[in-house]
Structures are given as C-alpha cells and as structure tokens.
Amino acid sequence: MTSTLGSKGATSTPQELDMSGLSWILFGHAAFQYLNAACELELFELLAKHGSLTKREIQEKLELEDRATDVLLLGTTALGLTVQRDGNYSVAEVIADLQRGSDWQRIKDTVAFEQYVVYEGQLDFTESLRTNSNVGLRRVRGTGRDLYHRLSENPQLESVFYRYMRSWSELANVHLVEQLDLSGSKKLLDCGGGDAVNSIALAEANPHLSAAVFEIPATEAIAQKKIAEAGLSDRVSVIAGDMFADPFPSGFDTIMFAHQLVIWTLEENTFLLRKAYEALPEGGRLVIFNSMSNDEGDGPVVAALDSVYFAALPAKGGMIYSWQQHENCLREAGFQEFQRVACPGWTPHGILIATK
Numbered sequence: 001m002t003s004t005l006g007s008k009g010a011t012s013t014p015q016e017l018d019m020s021g022l023s024w025i026l027f028g029h030a031a032f033q034y035l036n037a038a039c040e041l042e043l044f045e046l047l048a049k050h051g052s053l054t055k056r057e058i059q060e061k062l063e064l065e066d067r068a069t070d071v072l073l074l075g076t077t078a079l080g081l082t083v084q085r086d087g088n089y090s091v092a093e094v095i096a097d098l099q100r101g102s103d104w105q106r107i108k109d110t111v112a113f114e115q116y117v118v119y120e121g122q123l124d125f126t127e128s129l130r131t132n133s134n135v136g137l138r139r140v141r142g143t144g145r146d147l148y149h150r151l152s153e154n155p156q157l158e159s160v161f162y163r164y165m166r167s168w169s170e171l172a173n174v175h176l177v178e179q180l181d182l183s184g185s186k187k188l189l190d191c192g193g194g195d196a197v198n199s200i201a202l203a204e205a206n207p208h209l210s211a212a213v214f215e216i217p218a219t220e221a222i223a224q225k226k227i228a229e230a231g232l233s234d235r236v237s238v239i240a241g242d243m244f245a246d247p248f249p250s251g252f253d254t255i256m257f258a259h260q261l262v263i264w265t266l267e268e269n270t271f272l273l274r275k276a277y278e279a280l281p282e283g284g285r286l287v288i289f290n291s292m293s294n295d296e297g298d299g300p301v302v303a304a305l306d307s308v309y310f311a312a313l314p315a316k317g318g319m320i321y322s323w324q325q326h327e328n329c330l331r332e333a334g335f336q337e338f339q340r341v342a343c344p345g346w347t348p349h350g351i352l353i354a355t356k
C-alpha cells in the first residue's frame with residue numbers, strides 16, 4: 001500500500017473543550033440559523049455591493065422592522081459573519097474572499113441543503129443511533145426506500161439537493177481532476193453519479209475519455225440535461241439502473257464512486273466494491289472520492305458533523321468512514337493495491353485509488 005499524503009488530520013489532537021466551546025456547541029443550531037437567514041435575505045450580497053452600510057440603511061434595503069434588524073445584525077456580527085466599525089457594517093473577510101471567487105454560491109447551495117434537507121431529519125439522530133437506522137427519513141414525504149428514491153416525490157427538495165450536490169462536488173473535484181491520472185483510461189463508469197458533475201469535469205479535462213453515469217431512473221433526465229448543457233452528449237452518457245440490483249455495465253476500465261460510499265453500511269460498500277471488482281478488467285482501477293475521517297476516529301470535525309446527516313437521514317446506515325474502513329472493504333472485495341490522496345482545503349475530501 002502506498003500513501004501519497006497520509007491520513008488527513010491524523011496528527012491533530014482535538015482541543016480541550018472550555019465553556020466558550022461548549023456554548024458554541026449548545027447553540028450551534030442558532031448560529032446556523034443566522035447564517036441561513038443572512039443568506040436568504042441576501043445580506044452579504046447587499047453589503048458587498050455597497051462596501052458598508054449603517055443599520056438604518058440595511059433595515060430599509062432589506063425592508064425589515066427595527067427589532068428584526070437588531071436581531072439579525074447582533075447575530076451576524078457576534079458570530080463574525082459581518083464586521084461593524086463606527087456604526088458601519090461590512091462583510092467578513094472570509095465571505096468577501098469567497099465572493100471574489102466562485103465558491104460563495106457553492107456555500108449558499110450548501111446552506112440551503114442543510115436548512116431544507118438535513119435539518120429536520122437530524123431531530124431523529126439519537127433514535128437513529130439507538131436503532132442503528134435512518135429514522136429521520138420518516139420526515140421526508142414519500143414512499144421511496146431511501147432519500148434518493150423520495151426526491152422525485154418532492155420536486156423542491158430535489159432541486160435543492162442536486163444544486164447542493166453539484167456545488168459540494170465542485171468545491172473539491174478540482175483536486176480529483178488534478179490528482180486522478182486518466183491518461184491511460186478510456187472509459188469511466190460513475191456509479192451513482194448524480195447530475196454528472198464529476199463525469200463532466202473529468203471528461204472536460206481528459207478529451208480522450210468517455211464516461212457513463214450509472215443512476216436511478218428518476219435522476220436520468222437531470223443528468224442528461226447537465227451533460228447536454230456542457231456540450232458533452234457525445235462522450236458522457238447515462239445508464240439508468242440500480243447498482244445494487246442490476247449487474248454493473250461491462251467494458252469500463254475505471255469505476256468511480258463519488259460521494260457514494262458514505263451513504264451505505266460497510267457491508268453494502270463491500271458488496272458494491274465486489275461487483276465493481278468483478279466488472280473491471282485486470283489492471284482496471286477503482287476510485288473512491290468523498291470525505292474521509294481519520295484512522296484514529298477523532299476527526300476532522302467537519303467529517304464528524306457531516307456524519308450526523310448520514311446516520312439519520314439518507315439510507316439505513318452511512319457515515320464519513322475512515323480511510324482504513326474503506327481500505328478494509330476494498331480488500332474484502334478483492335483489491336490489494338491502494339493509493340491515498342488527501343485533498344487540501346477545508347472540506348475533508350480524499351481520493352482512494354485501487355487497482356485490480
């Protein structure tokens with residue numbers, strides 16, 4: 001086994017908690033509500049446009065009452081989302097920096113996903129732990145067997161979800177494109193590829209490559225539309241099917257699971273990886289791209305926080321697994337050679353590449 005960058009966060013020891021840290025956790029849900037409200041009211045866009053504004057100006061432009069403006073600015077300023085100097089409010093530098101690039105909209109898409117898809121289901125986190133199952137799914141209308149099979153029954157939720165999924169992938173897939181050498185690959189199968197965001201990025205970067213997104217029928221049209229918009233219908237296609245129930249399509253030298261093996265139990269992951277192993281030719285490669293927790297099981301913190309969603313909502317059992325856990329599944333599925341690539345940045349993304 002080779003390790004390109006090692007287990008991200010493996011050497012960082014969690015800080016000892018003090019009362020200040022405990023109070024942040026205690027009111028963490030409220031901190032998020034300030035962020036969400038400021039995003040929905042477009043406070044950050046307003047301040048960015050004007051440089052800085054007084055409370056009165058903000059109140060008029062957002063058409064809020066006195067007290068509501070007081071609450072909003074108390075929260076955003078106390079949390080450091082906005083900065084107040086001599087009665088003038090401006091956007092915090094971290095947000096201004098994101099606004100100068102293309103990541104601010106991606107963060108806003110993530111905020112909307114947390115608010116409208118994740119939040120309610122997390123109320124069932126304790127019960128989900130007790131029953132080792134995704135009790136929070138009961139809060140999503142519909143009869144589908146998991147969140148993905150219920151999205152088409154909730155069109156608004158579906159559009160929030162796929163906007164977020166595209167943005168979350170784009171926050172990190174620049175590293176996938178950089179690190180995954182596809183010069184020797186001809187055909188890539190993107191299992192559960194969503195709206196094709198990663199297949200499109202890889203096909204754009206590798207003009208000789210063709211890719212197919214293997215997706216449930218309900219998502220087929222969403223992916224087709226994005227592929228056509230990218231002008232890649234000649235090289236990126238969609239295969240509608242169920243990766244658990246249907247055989248894996250053959251003829252692919254690379255099989256990728258992007259943001260996929262965080263959804264299912266380790267047993268299900270081994271099952272999927274074994275199917276992939278059998279479908280690959282000798283020398284073919286398997287790519288896992290998603291957030292990773294460290295092998296010590298104590299971080300990074302974003303991996304821990306994201307695990308609440310995967311434990312409570314989408315399917316019976318998932319979490320942000322450690323590198324080691326993925327490697328154990330790969331080994332059980334038949335793979336023997338792995339390469340770890342930790343992605344730089346604030347998301348805990350990593351890439352695991354295994355060769356048959």
Ligand SMILES: C[S@@+](CC[C@H](N)C(=O)[O-])C[C@H]1O[C@@H](n2cnc3c(N)ncnc32)[C@H](O)[C@@H]1O
Nearest residue numbers: 148165169192193194215216242243244258259
């Ligand atoms: C978390 S999303 C990831 C999407 C995409 N890979 C990305 O990284 O942006 C998981 C995707 O897996 C798909 N999926 C879930 N169950 C599936 C199944 N049984 N067969 C094929 N795709 C499935 C969902 O429809 C969803 O689009």
